[in-house]
Amino acid sequence: MVALAAGLLVVAPLVGRWLPAGEADVGPTELLEQTRAAVDEPWSGTVETEGTLQLPDADRFGGVAALFGERTTLRAWWRDPEHWRVDRLLTTGETDIRRNGDTTLEWSFERAEATYSRDPAIRLPRPADLVPPVLAERLLRGVSDADVSPLPTRRLAGESAAGLRVRPPSDLSSIGRVDIWTGQDSHLPLLVEVYATGQATPSFTSSLTDVSTEPPTDDVLAFEPTARTDVSVDDVLDIADAANQYAPVRPPATAAGLDLGPASDGAVGVYGEGTAQLIAIPLRDREADALRTQMAITPGVEQDTERTVVSVGPLGVLLTGGDGDGGWLLAGTLTRDALERAGRDVVAGFVFVDEAR
Amino acid sequence: MIHAELSKLLRNRRTWGTIAIIDALPTLVAVLLAMTDLGPRPGTGPAFLSAVLTDGTLFPLAALAMVLPLFLPIAVALVAGEAVAGEAQQGTLRYLLIRPVGRTRLLVAKLVAVMAFVVVTVLVVAVTSYVVGVLLLGDQTVTVTGPTTSISGSPMSTPELVGRTGLAFAYAMLCMLGVAAVALFLSTVARSPLGAAMGAMTLLVASTLLLTLDAAQALHPYLLTRHWLAFVDLFRDPIRWDEVVRGVLVQGAYVVVFLGAAWASFTTKDITD
Amino acid sequence: MSATPTSATADDVRRVIRTDALTKRFGRVTAVDAVALDVREGDVYGFLGANGSGKTTTVRMLLGLVLATSGDIEVLGEPMPGSARAVLPRVGALVEGPGTYPHLSGRANLALLDATGADGPRRTRTRRIDEALERVGLASVDGRPARAYSLGMRQRLGLAAALLRRPDLLVLDEPTNGLDPQGIHEIRTLLLELNREGTTVFLSSHLLAEIEQMCTRVGVLDGGRLVLQDQMDALRGPTGRTEVRTPDLEEARRLLATMPDLEVESTVDEHEGGRLLVRGAEPADLNARLVEAGVRVTLLSPERRHLEDVVLAATTSGTDRFGRAGASA
Structure with a gap:
């Protein structure tokens, strides 16, 4: 009797997964539309992201390496792309980002700091960019019906989810494929898996482990600092924002054949879209050197006097120049060749602007 | 019978020694923090430890986060491991059984005694850490003027803080019930109390180790220690219940399985010690 | 008892x-x-x-x-x-x-x-x-x-x-x-x-x-x-034999041999003098006959078994496994 009870208890957690997934009742075209539109839909839930990408970990980029190289648990409340809250849960506390119209608030429990900022045009990736609806929408930019094929349905977060396999339309992309499963009830992407070319296991996954489509209430989204909280306002969000605002350079209009995107309004260039995207950030010598040192000890690094380059899964990182120089940091999902070509294009094509700016 | 077990537990000097040792750790940490004012770097160290520098009323939680992963479960494993095997080794088990004390009743009494130990220990830790926390730590002006800050940054009124702290301690006690069930089962099987305690500790260490291993992902939902630190979730805003609920279910499953096994093993056992 | x-x-x-x-x-x-x-x-x-x-x-x-x-x-x-x-x-x-x-x-x-x-x-x-x-x-x-x-x-x-x-x-x-x-x-x-x-x-x-x-x-x-x-x-009941102790061992033996209804198993204990075991006798009757014939009798009693002998006879194996009083366990 005891053995029977034990057996039942061991099996219990598995039962949810064994429930059969229903047949997909939408075609790939409709599913693609649904998945894209999800970013504007309200939802809340728990997100697990898991990255296996061991990026060079330099101080000013610290958060990014953790984002792509670790398992993180996020709790998110999403009303629309301008009103949301994403908490990164840690066993020792949490760091939250809340977006309310044009202001962004970052809260760190352990530092007891709340920092307000405007959302700049150019910034480094942050946890809120990796929740499945946002990530899916970004990866699906430039993807047409011809690039997708259906996958068998799966049971995810308690509902049947229809799958789409996306092949990058651009052959510059280092991404082999992206598999996205979208819930048939919630119409939200529940699981996004990004595979590097030729890889059988995903380099990065983001999944909604439980989800509700109720719009989040104001009191969840609002932030009310207490007397103990250090409140400050930040003009410059991160290193990309700083470079974009203050570096006296302008990137060239194309790199490796990709056009400069509309978001680029300063020194930082963003090229391409969707699965083939590249960001080019000008770095001063001190910042560039610190990063170069970190890159030099990353497995698979290639370094000469012209540039330092390393590929981690589908992500390529290239830093132009040699020891003691400033340089352009190029990072994106481009093949090694395209990345090297883009590096040469940027170095050859950037211009200095008036110092008075 | 329960009365006899409790008096046995409370009259044992070792019980109080163990509680004193467990209680000494957070007290020492509070003194060190008060002297140096150095909190752990973000992302390291036990939960709440950086927050107590500004708010001493959170120190009971920091203390809980300190003793819950290691000190408390080891003490519980020792006490519960001794429950049956210790009596057997002293030769008192057979005399209890021929009083007669029913085997099931003895097992229940032992479990109650172990849980009494947990409750007393946790309460002692809570009270002392609150006292040292308020006396030694925190910015007094802030403490009296404003509500406490939740993990998510929102204000938490005093009744709310007390309620959530109570829940957290209750949750910790439930987690220890899981350990107690395992150790009690081993205590009915093992020949020596130390063997039973070591067995339970091995499970704890293995569970903690496997949790850090991504390759063991498939096992994670079954691990005893998986959700222990989820009491932290009670201080987020809104409260994140799912980990806590899962934790309760896992501990419940451990309690059912291992108490069942303990009962099955003990009631059919030949007492030959 | x-x-x-x-x-x-x-x-x-x-x-x-x-x-x-x-x-x-x-x-x-x-x-x-x-x-x-x-x-x-x-x-x-x-x-x-x-x-x-x-x-x-x-x-x-x-x-x-x-x-x-x-x-x-x-x-x-x-x-x-x-x-x-x-x-x-x-x-x-x-x-x-x-x-x-x-x-x-x-x-x-x-x-x-x-x-x-x-x-x-x-x-x-x-x-x-x-x-x-x-x-x-x-x-x-x-x-x-x-x-x-x-x-x-x-x-x-x-x-x-x-x-x-x-x-x-x-x-x-x-x-x-x-x-x-x-x-x-x-x-x-x-x-x-x-x-x-x-x-x-x-x-x-x-x-x-x-x-x-x-x-x-x-x-x-x-x-x-x-x-x-x-x-x-x-x-420890009677064995059916009667134990006779006498200083006049030879005379007693001779006398008993003349009684066809008795069977004599005799042993001599050198320290305490003679000891005879007689089967088939009624003790009182035997005593009367011995005394009548002038044989001095030190002791005459029905023989009883010893527990030790009974136990040893009942247990098949080695005798050394039973300790005597004072032997340690």
């Missing part, structure tokens, strides 16, 4: 312990093999067996500590271990040495035991404990923790625990273990006193002398089998 006739049937006396085909196997080893114990009310029952013969296992089965592989047990007229709740409160036991909480005093040990299932109201607990300690000679015991006790003191404490209640049945496994001769004597006196007051005593021991001195009934266990079980009087 009261002598119950060997021929008495089950209906006449109440059975305090009765087992039927009691068997215990540990894996492949048969520790106790089809034992049929029969202990009657008022007995001082000696359960004799070498170490490892299955005595302790049997005792544990009687008390419900070890569960029998097969067979039935009845203690005080009720099945065990099924009616343990009703039976065990009427039983006091000492099994394989006493068990004490080492950090508590003797008195606290007894109080704790009493609290686990009171033998009386709580307010009389102190008195009951005092009485029990008094009976076993520990009345003046102080507050030292039990770990400081000698083996003998601990043995007495264990006995006191068994006597906390006024048991109808005392089951004692090697109760004199660790006691000095004086202590052994005291315990023996105590047990006989309790027996007179109506307590049936089941005494398991490997010491033949101990059993022979105290018991009214004996069961002998050998290799897990009950090879012998009878009243002590019956076991």
Whole structure:
């Protein structure tokens, strides 16, 4: 009797997964539309992201390496792309980002700091960019019906989810494929898996482990600092924002054949879209050197006097120049060749602007 | 019978020694923090430890986060491991059984005694850490003027803080019930109390180790220690219940399985010690 | 000692312990093999067996500590271990040495035991404990923790625990273990006193002398089998021979040889003079005939068996396995 009870208890957690997934009742075209539109839909839930990408970990980029190289648990409340809250849960506390119209608030429990900022045009990736609806929408930019094929349905977060396999339309992309499963009830992407070319296991996954489509209430989204909280306002969000605002350079209009995107309004260039995207950030010598040192000890690094380059899964990182120089940091999902070509294009094509700016 | 077990537990000097040792750790940490004012770097160290520098009323939680992963479960494993095997080794088990004390009743009494130990220990830790926390730590002006800050940054009124702290301690006690069930089962099987305690500790260490291993992902939902630190979730805003609920279910499953096994093993056992 | 006739049937006396085909196997080893114990009310029952013969296992089965592989047990007229709740409160036991909480005093040990299932109201607990300690000679015991006790003191404490209640049945496994001769004597006196007051005593021991001195009934266990079980009087009953001791050994022998109805087995003990064993004689008649013929008789009595001889005859294997009084376990 005891053995029977034990057996039942061991099996219990598995039962949810064994429930059969229903047949997909939408075609790939409709599913693609649904998945894209999800970013504007309200939802809340728990997100697990898991990255296996061991990026060079330099101080000013610290958060990014953790984002792509670790398992993180996020709790998110999403009303629309301008009103949301994403908490990164840690066993020792949490760091939250809340977006309310044009202001962004970052809260760190352990530092007891709340920092307000405007959302700049150019910034480094942050946890809120990796929740499945946002990530899916970004990866699906430039993807047409011809690039997708259906996958068998799966049971995810308690509902049947229809799958789409996306092949990058651009052959510059280092991404082999992206598999996205979208819930048939919630119409939200529940699981996004990004595979590097030729890889059988995903380099990065983001999944909604439980989800509700109720719009989040104001009191969840609002932030009310207490007397103990250090409140400050930040003009410059991160290193990309700083470079974009203050570096006296302008990137060239194309790199490796990709056009400069509309978001680029300063020194930082963003090229391409969707699965083939590249960001080019000008770095001063001190910042560039610190990063170069970190890159030099990353497995698979290639370094000469012209540039330092390393590929981690589908992500390529290239830093132009040699020891003691400033340089352009190029990072994106481009093949090694395209990345090297883009590096040469940027170095050859950037211009200095008036110092008075 | 329960009365006899409790008096046995409370009259044992070792019980109080163990509680004193467990209680000494957070007290020492509070003194060190008060002297140096150095909190752990973000992302390291036990939960709440950086927050107590500004708010001493959170120190009971920091203390809980300190003793819950290691000190408390080891003490519980020792006490519960001794429950049956210790009596057997002293030769008192057979005399209890021929009083007669029913085997099931003895097992229940032992479990109650172990849980009494947990409750007393946790309460002692809570009270002392609150006292040292308020006396030694925190910015007094802030403490009296404003509500406490939740993990998510929102204000938490005093009744709310007390309620959530109570829940957290209750949750910790439930987690220890899981350990107690395992150790009690081993205590009915093992020949020596130390063997039973070591067995339970091995499970704890293995569970903690496997949790850090991504390759063991498939096992994670079954691990005893998986959700222990989820009491932290009670201080987020809104409260994140799912980990806590899962934790309760896992501990419940451990309690059912291992108490069942303990009962099955003990009631059919030949007492030959 | 009261002598119950060997021929008495089950209906006449109440059975305090009765087992039927009691068997215990540990894996492949048969520790106790089809034992049929029969202990009657008022007995001082000696359960004799070498170490490892299955005595302790049997005792544990009687008390419900070890569960029998097969067979039935009845203690005080009720099945065990099924009616343990009703039976065990009427039983006091000492099994394989006493068990004490080492950090508590003797008195606290007894109080704790009493609290686990009171033998009386709580307010009389102190008195009951005092009485029990008094009976076993520990009345003046102080507050030292039990770990400081000698083996003998601990043995007495264990006995006191068994006597906390006024048991109808005392089951004692090697109760004199660790006691000095004086202590052994005291315990023996105590047990006989309790027996007179109506307590049936089941005494398991490997010491033949101990059993022979105290018991009214004996069961002998050998290799897990009950090879012998009878009243002590019956076991030590007359052999049918008459023992004659005389200084005039040759004359006596000659005279007896002339009597065709007698059979003489004679041995000569050099220190005490002659000794003759005569089969088929009626002692009084034999005495008359010898004296009439002028043979001096020092002693003439019906010969009785010795327990030792009976036990040795019943147990098949080695004789050295039975210790004599004083031999260590």
